Amino acid sequence: MTNNNNLVASRRALLKKGAALAAGMGTLMVTGQAQAKANCTPAPQKFDEVFDIIVVGSGFAGMSAAVQAAEEGAKVLVIDKMPVFGGNSTINGGAMAVAGSELQAKEGVNDSIELMVSDMLKSGRGMNDVNMLKLVCNGTSESAKWLESYGTVWKPFVQHFGGHSVPRVLQTRESSGAGIIRPLIKAAEKIGVTMYKQTKLESFIQDDDQRVIGVNVKSQYFFPKERTGSQRTLGARKGVIMATGGFGRDIDFRQMQQPKLTSELDSTNHPGATAGALKQMMLIGANPIHLDQIQLGPWSSPDEKGFGTASQFNTAATYQNGIVVDARTGERFFNELADRKARADAIMTRRDEQGKPVYPIGLTNAKGAAKAQTLAWGMKYDVIKKADTLEQLAKEYGIPADKLKAQVAQWNQFVRDGEDKQFGRPLMQAFELTEGPWYAVRMWPKVHYCMGGVRVNTQSEVLHLVSDKPIAGLYAAGEATGGIHGASRLGACAVAEGVVTGRNAARSAAAASAISLKQA
The missing domain is CATH 3.50.50.60 (FAD/NAD(P)-binding domain)
Known part of the structure; x- marks a missing residue:
């Protein structure tokens, strides 16, 4: 009974607010240009x-x-x-x-x-x-x-x-x-x-x-x-x-x-x-x-401020020539060539039971990183890490090594077949990731x-x-x-x-x- 009374009261309050808003909008429509004029500065007789x-x-x-x-x-x-x-x-x-x-x-x-x-x-x-x-x-x-x-x-x-x-x-x-x-x-x-x-x-x-x-x-x-x-x-x-x-x-x-x-x-x-x-x-x-x-830019890293080195690396290397995996499973979870909103939204879902970020890992090999001009700087500041084998890379980021290796093998099969059966990623410029060294970075979106x-x-x-x-x-x-x-x-x-x-x-x-x- 109390809940019903509260609901009625809430509806009445909402109706009152709505009426007030409507009246306010009517006033705005009538006086909008006059208010705008009041907010600008009158023209001086002479400008500097x-x-x-x-x-x-x-x-x-x-x-x-x-x-x-x-x-x-x-x-x-x-x-x-x-x-x-x-x-x-x-x-x-x-x-x-x-x-x-x-x-x-x-x-x-x-x-x-x-x-x-x-x-x-x-x-x-x-x-x-x-x-x-x-x-x-x-x-x-x-x-x-x-x-x-x-x-x-x-x-x-x-x-x-x-x-x-x-x-x-x-x-x-x-x-x-x-x-x-x-x-x-x-x-x-x-x-x-x-x-x-x-x-x-x-x-x-x-x-x-x-x-x-x-x-x-x-x-x-x-x-x-x-x-x-x-x-x-x-x-x-x-x-x-x-x-x-x-x-x-x-x-x-x-x-x-x-x-x-x-x-x-x-x-x-x-x-x-x-x-x-x-x-x-x-x-x-x-x-x-x-x-x-x-x-939100989906190519950023939490390991540096601002645009940083990871953004260009991920844009030129990871997203075009590599894959992104969940650090807990070693598995892909989105299309790396989707639009920015789709990618950022997907990355933002990677959280633990307390809601804290679990940073995904973007990775590629030397061939994939060949055109990444910020690679050396990213490595210098420890934003981008290098590993000779997938096992070493998995250990660096706490990824299950067997799952990561299986995901890379599956990706290579998709490339050979000409179809990404996981997420439908376009494969026009894709190639198999068959050998190291490997390069990787933690990822998290930024405004x-x-x-x-x-x-x-x-x-x-x-x-x-x-x-x-x-x-x-x-x-x-x-x-x-x-x-x-x-x-x-x-x-x-x-x-x-x-x-x-x-x-x-x-x-x-x-x-x-x-x-x-x-x-x-």
Whole structure:
């Protein structure tokens, strides 16, 4: 009887909350634009400096936008709050998914834009913005060549990353995003782009028509010391492009979206990957989308901080040329070439009776690790271990040796048969693991990428939460936007998205009508 009374009371409380929420939403719909206007800074009579286009952020999207905008003839400024340019992109693995590359043709790989779109839709669980998805996939081949024209050098082979139907991944010679960022920075400086580091976006400046015409910033800002820096106003005659990345290191904000992503879970992101710029866009009405879709990188190791050495080793060696086993059983438990969400979710299930992680072991042999550029460093810091025999490897990690040997033998049979009868892994580039030495690493996911951000249209214009119309003068690209990847981003698609959408935003902003602004 008491339970029934509690249930009735709970229902009444819920109905009251629902009514209050409905009333609040009605108020939001009526006053949303007025509130947004109250949250921006009135236009000054004179700005400290005036440019055609201001790009906020200096990663793949930001630098691609800056160089493209300068190519279009615009006077461009890039600002970044950190003491060095590049953000997460510099420490990224430098891998770009490209549909229809020359390397694919050389290696006889049949691919198409439609197939890449299909793969990304499957990985995204159908939540993707299909129009933006098509825009990105359509632009990959031409953008890869564009990067080459500025000095990016790809490795002379194409790779097969998890979730992709065919090998389509190009990777920089350095196995790092620096192989893209450094040439773009050099190109930007040569073409006349102004670049300010340690310059933090504080708020947007809008005119009476709600058009974004500039930004308030702190110059000489020392992250994360909020009391540092001096205030300046920067004007943008054509627009502001937000290329500010995700919020993987903003623990409070990411927990609001995903409570399980506590401080106990490490991140591959640099310390400046916070939600400050996203919040400023939301304050002037930008529509946030998919903020709770936060990706865990399934190739990380608990034996090092951040991106580390294991990430590149696992991407280039373990997942493509090896297997991953449960340390307790010596047996595989998932498809090593599934999409990132599927792999991360599978790894996160490896726990003991108290719920503590039981770290899976990723392993391959010398042939499989031949293209892993971080192998030596990983071994130096004892993240990657070497063993001459499978028995030695099993002893190192406490794996039942007989079970591990049986699993490797079974894998080799799958390769010979041309079919993975355990998990359906594609075997196009697979080979038998017949002899040592062997290399292995403990694995556990880390917070890596935010699929969510602000909603944009195919002109990269940021859309308003209430009206669904573009916020005049405001554009966004790369990880700052949401919807393209849906529930899970495929590996190597961050570079593709960043470069293609950065250039797209630049073209749109450069084509916009310029307004007259005064400089002090």
